[in-house]
Structure formats: C-alpha cells, structure tokens
Amino acid sequence: MRVNPDPYPDLLAAVAQTQQQIQTDEQEIASGQSVNLPSDDPAAAALLAQNAGQTAQADQFQRSIGSVQGEIQNADTALSR
C-alpha cells in the first residue's frame, strides 16, 4: 500500500477546488443562470450570443408588424368613412 507522507498540499488543493465549485454554484443560484461567463460553458455562450441576435431580430419584426398594422388600420378607417 502506498502512503502519501505529506498529504496536506493535496488536501488544501482539494479544499480550494471545492471552494471554487461552491462559489460557482452560489453564483448560478443567485443569478438563476447556469452560464454567467463565457468560460462557464463556451459552446452554450456562443449559442446564447446567436439567440440574443435572433431575439433582437424577432423584436424588430414585431415592431415592424405593429407599425404596419397601425398604418393599415388608419387606412381602413379612412376608407370606411
């Protein structure tokens, strides 16, 4: 059986790693998001960036549709008089 004669550095490293994980988990709980930094999950962060662009595009579509609807309603009102 192999015995580590000086286990404290390894124990301290493990404790530090656990502390880091706890800190990450607390951040996720506080924000309600699993990806707070791109380094948390680079692939997910890239997808989030794409989704943000698509969301902005969809919002613009909705604004445009609303604007056109208003114009059509005005035209309809004018024609019905």
Add this chain to the structure above:
Amino acid sequence: MTSIPKGRTSPAKSRRGNWGDDTGAGPGDSGNSDPIGYPGGRLSQCGEWGAGGWVRSERRRGNRLFNPPAASGVGAAANLSVAITDPALIAASSDGTPGSNGNAEAMYALNSQNIISGQSPTDYYSGIVFNVGNNASNAWRNKALRRWYCSSSTISWRRFPECRWTKRRPTWCSTRTPIPRRPRSSRRSMT
C-alpha cells in the same frame, strides 16, 4: 469619398445594389484585421451607398448613413459613427419610385450575408464569444492544474522529461525547491 483597397468592389457597383452575390471576400480576407469599419469595408460602403439612394419623404438623394472612420486598420470600427438621427432620412428606396425598398432590403440582407471572414456578423460574433470563453476556461484549468502540480508531493517529477535531469520542479512552478525525498519509513511501506 473613401479610397477602396485593391480588389474591393467599387462604390459605384455597390450603389446598384450588388450585395446579394457576395462571396465573403473583404478587407478582412486580405490581411486587414478590421473589415467592418475600414474605409471601403462593408459598413463604410453602406454609408457611401446610402448616399446614392432616395429619401422618400423629400424626393431627393439622401446623405450617407455612416461617418466612415478616418483611420484604417485595427480599431477603425470603433471610430465608425452613425451620421443620421432621424430614421425617416434613411434612403430606403433604391430608385425613387413609390414602394421601392431596394436599399432597405439590401441593408437588411447584410445581416445574413457572409461579410466578415466568410461568416455572417452573428456567426462571427458567436465565434468570438466561444473563443474567449474557451481560452478563459483553459487558462483557469491550466492554472489550477499547475498549482496542484506545484503543491503536490506525490508527483514524481523525475517522470517529467523536463525534470528528469534537473530533478527539480518544472520552470513554471513558482517554488524552485528540490523534489522532496520520501522518508525512509514510508519507503518501507511501499509494496
């Protein structure tokens, strides 16, 4: 009028709305690392190109949409600014005829075209986010791993090629102390 780098589409050709057959070739592919804002880059050309359109409300040729950056190269995009504040001044019509929206459609099409290093703007930005996140994650992991290596007493540094002859911790370890020898008592306990 800005100068167009060698091999670029001329502004006159762009004004005719020749954006749909874009192959992705741009200043970024010819060694310029700032393809967006570079004079002659896509947004700058869009501004020049907007000057050739028509302002529907005033029935006249419009002004440019963007102020192209004076400087070229890295950081030029940061100096790019919007030249107009009233959206009604956007030259949506490409020929001045009622209902024409050729300019607006061409500008919108920029969103999905491969205009930056063969990628669409969204894909290019997404790639930047991935690379930054990946590099940061790897750097953190390497740092943690090296810290563990350097503080560990169980690693046989002699097995590392760079430590085989010096019998010391690697040069990237902050501690340059010799590798501790196991006490005799623990050596006996080895099987």
